Amino acid sequence: MTGTLYRLSAFTRDPRGGNPAGVWVGEALPDAATMQRIAAEVGYSETAFIAPLHGKSRTVRYYSPRAEVSFCGHATVASGVVLGRLSGEGTYELNTAVGKVPVTVRQVDGGWQASLTSVAPDYQSAMPALVEEALAILGWHFTELNAELPPAKAYGGAWHLVLAVASKTRLERLDYDFEALKALMLRENLTTLQLVWRESESRFHARNPFPVGGVVEDPATGAAAAALGGYLREAGLIKVPAKLTIHQGVTMGRPSLLEVEIPSRGGIVVTGTVVDIPEKAWNQKP
Template identity: 65%
Template sequence: MVRQAASAGQKRTIRYYSPEAEVAFCGHATIASGVALGESDGDNTYLLSTTVGEVPVAVKTEGKFKIAALTSIEPEYQLAEAALLEQILKLLGWQTDELDPAIPPANAYAGNWHFVIAANSKERLDDLSYDFDGLKQLMQAENITTLQLIWRESDSVIHSRNPFPIGGVVEDPATGAAAAALGGYLREAGLIQAPAHISVHQGVVMGRPSLLEVIIPTSGGITITGTAVAI
């Protein structure tokens, strides 16, 4: 993802682009933008105007690092339709008995729609090979930005992988928007008791590990915290 920011001061306009498409909201690019703003303009709370609403990003210094925390727009979710789930599982090469029944498949939103599927084992999550073109066509038709494939290690630790074929990307190493959508889904569906804090590990299998801290309040937007490295 790349970012485009306009104006100066605490309020900015921002848009997000992948190799093949513009996306409405991108959490990890927002975190990176917050870190960059903190390095150039200092610790502060910056208000980013996105195409889906205003997203505040609080930036602070911890030791040698700038830490950014975004708060998403109000999340929502819809339980997965059986026919759509069947199509997605077929394209992934997954079976229904490989899913975690404690986290039903759902379409979750916190700026984009992310289709959440929970595996019942880390082995299932780690073995990812899918029909890129077929999944891309289906996700475009259904307005799904990424798949949020997860395995819950514990109540506070989740492992995630995020296919992003509509953006021309096989897999996203960090997806803050999906992490926010997931946090909202878990709360709104009563699958976690808020307030809560979960750590999402992503990008590990692909050799680009990331850690997203997800803070889930009792109501309102979900907060995602992280840092960034220069490339």
Template identity: 65%
Template sequence: MTDGRLYRLAAFPVGDQGGNPAGVWIGASLPDPAYMQRIANEVGYSETAFVAPESGDVRTIRYFSPRAEVSFCGHATIAAAVAIGHRDGAGRYRFSSLVGDVDVEVGEQSGRFVASLTSVEPRHEPASVALIKEALALLGWRQEELDPSIPIAKAYAGAWHLVIAAGSEGRLANLDYAFDAMTTLMLRENLTTLQLVWRERADLIHSRNPFPVGGVVEDPATGAAAAALGGYLRDAGLLQGEARLEIRQGEVMGRPSLLVVDVPASGGIKVSGAAIDIRQGS
């Protein structure tokens, strides 16, 4: 079944600039995986979401990078929610994904649609000494250049990410890694992106996200990683109670992105942002 409409949106822009492009295919039922993979490859964005109605406000959603299916993608979720908002109106929807149900809310703000997602239950685990050593070597980063207040860890909120906190803005700004070797490492460790961060202040974090397993050198906005980071900081006791964080990403790439992360006392992490139209086609 291939009848559907393909939308192209940029999620988490700053005003009308930047954001992370995502394809959003919406149809009466999901096509077969080979077709979805082909469309994602042709679209060429880091992720394309495929959405079909299930019942009521429930939508089935699947995510594909140009190379493979991905269990969950935050920026494509926001893009899909905004696309549905344009088609079906503002409101609350439930996305049935491979990792579980993800609640989304779509509304209008300052003349544009904005959306939020609430992730599945986050979790984290310490990174092994061997993983830390190998990842830092491939990045060309040294242990003394890191922020010791945010230990390196694997974090999950629908997909696994390796969180590495730089100790300075300059360290984060200088990113040059071995693409093929990093791909091998991340596939072995079941990592979707590296969540490289620098905490400017308690409520403002700058992020860069290598995504070589999806065939992308760097992702300009990564909602799944933002949720995973919020969950890690909370559950590791690195936040003081409930918090709202701003994550700035894509700045060095010339695609500035803003992700607002609300961290409750327990449960899933809420990630919010806008999505702007790039182009529509059938």
């Protein structure tokens, strides 16, 4: 199956920051085994596969190095920029495994920016047993959490466990049992843990363990940003409409900036800039 593979970093203006993504574009999608092989060879947390090459409506599938992922925000933003470069600014409709996700692409200050609008978000209060097990694996204590942002399972195309801590210091210290957390997340159908510290009403800091994708930590997670925005709205924890900024990847040396718009209803909008990864850095892992 012929196609072109691009390597980009999303939610940054510097290829040394953000979250790397592969974007494969062709006239027809490869078979599942081929997509999985390519994603493993690329080695980034996700690679998006898009077809057909022309038209405003495309089918997209996302693969981590180990498995298919229902939805991936940073690879969607990167895909939007690839489509914008190939076919011009505008809005492209991506038919994902979880529903239609429009992505709007524009040039800003000499660079490229894309905004995805998530499928309808959802959330559930996290069961105490799940929270207790996750905290034990992280080596955290319940008293370190922010009582104003209760633990929740949040959805914006994929499910995430949201745990908000009361201090930045707690968020900066992250060391967990990889296999134990992976097993818990597979059992609970979680894509990442969305670990956050709220600096202000509109400014958050996040870290996202991603062992189910074979990655210790994700430097920028657009799907989790959408899920967080949806959770805050649906749980009545923020006055809408609202805008948030999420800083992620700082502690791991890949600073990322995610802009989140929370309308009064409908999908959550996640915006980020995207840059190419130089060929000499293709084999460098985040």
